[in-house]
Amino acid sequence: MITSNIKNESIGEILVQAGKLTPDEVAKVSEEQNNSGMRFGDCAIKLGLLTKVDLDRVLSEQFEFSYFEKTSDKFDKRVLAALEPEHPYSEKIRLLRVQLTLRWLNENTSIAIFGDDTGIGSSLNCANLAISFAQFGKKTLLVDANMRKPSQHNFFKLPNSVGLSQLLAGRTDVNAIQNLSHLKNLSILTSGALPPNPVELLGRSTMKNLVEQLESSYDVVIYDCPSVKEHSDGFILTSLIKGVVITSKKNLSKVSNFKQIVEKVDLSGGKVIGAVINDF
Incomplete structure (x- = not known):
């Protein structure tokens, strides 16, 4: 990652x-710039001394927009918001961020995201969305609430020996949250060890208290929840978090299933504030 500490440097x-x-x-x-009147970066590219990718990455640091080389070992290669912010998928994530900010986060803090089926990319959306909010300058926490098939520790290449499950069981506290030193404004609470009773853990008063505590400490809290096709974990969380984004898969998800999920979210006391259709 390229860093610059002085904002007024040339x-x-x-x-x-x-x-x-x-x-x-x-x-x-500089000499070419004086002769041609072109911008410095464009001149460097014209002279073959710099690539556009190099220029874009350095400019991102000048404007405090953090992202990384594609070969960075800090993230899974699918975390495009960090590795390829110019990618069309990253732009779609930014559009989702804007919509959620306007529709929900102007008055609320937490969002629960889950898929209408397994393996459709909901967790990947969570990872990229959390990065996008952090890049936007929001103090962001991503909670891996999928204590069945967690993935956030893999996306961010973090240890997962201690996390949400131990916190809810009273075996650790919020110090289990991992702050990313290489990505400003972003913290991760991984799932922790897989418990035999995730539904019961999420239903404890400890979870309600945790949601309230985190909302007072962060600008945005994103909960990555397991698919509601096979498990009820997500509906327990929607009763606490309220704002829900449902992920579907193009040419796979059915409208009838989606409607049933919306009805169950309503019954749990939550509100569907958005839907994402993945086409990858």
């Missing part, structure tokens, strides 16, 4: 710090 100085240009190359680009 783009040339930042590129030298990042190891993308030498001082002599900066002088050469």
Whole structure:
């Protein structure tokens, strides 16, 4: 990851710090810039000294928008919001972020996200959406509430020995939350060890108290929930979190199933605030 601590540095100085240009190359680009009237970055690309990808990544740091080289070992390669923010999928995630901000997060903090079936990419959406909110400057927490088939620790390459399950069982506290030093504003609470009784754990008063505590500490809290096709965990959480986003799969999900899920969310006291149709 490229970093710049001084906001008023010139783009040339930042590129030298990042190891993308030498001082002599900066002088050469500046001379071309004076002759052509082009912007510094465009001149460097024209002279073959810099690629557009390099320029975009350095500019992102200048404007405090964190993302990483595609070869970064900090994330699973599918976490495109961090690795490829220019990708069409990343843009769709940003659009989802905008809609949720306007429709829900202007007055609320927590969102529960689950799929209408297993293996349709709901957890991946959660990971990318959490990154997008963090990039937007929101203090964001991603909670892996899928204590059956958790995946957030894999997406972010984090240890998962302690997490939500131990917290709800009273064996740890909020210190189990992992703050990402390499991605400002984002923290992760992994699932922890897989318990034999996830429904009972989520139904405890400890979970209600945790939701309230986290809402007072973060701007945005995203709960990655297991599919409601096979398990009732998600409906327990919707009674506490209220705001729900349902993930469906193109050419797989059925309208009748979706309607049934919406009805169950309503009965649990939650509200469907959005739906995402994955086409990957």
